Amino acid sequence: MEKxxxxxxxxxDEGSIKKQWNSPPTPTxxxxxxEGVIRHKWVGHPGEKVLESTILKLLEKVKDxx
Numbered sequence: 001m002e003k004x005x006x007x008x009x010x011x012x013d014e015g016s017i018k019k020q021w022n023s024p025p026t027p028t029x030x031x032x033x034x035e036g037v038i039r040h041k042w043v044g045h046p047g048e049k050v051l052e053s054t055i056l057k058l059l060e061k062v063k064d065x066x
Contacts, residue, residue, distance in 0.1 A: 033058060 001010070011017070031040040031054060040054055 031055065031058065034062065 027043075027045055029040075029042045029046060029051065030038050031051075033039050039058060042050075046054075
């Protein structure tokens, strides 16, 4: 994680999480909000711009609620 400068939570699964969540193959990206709700899911890498844009939009929604 340090080598690649990954600052978000991530994990590699040997199958138990995949089975529990019925998750498709990797890479699969999930964006989970502060309440633990899955807000977005991509099978395959959506691209940095899409991830950043999606996260910023969700942050704005939270900011507007407060």
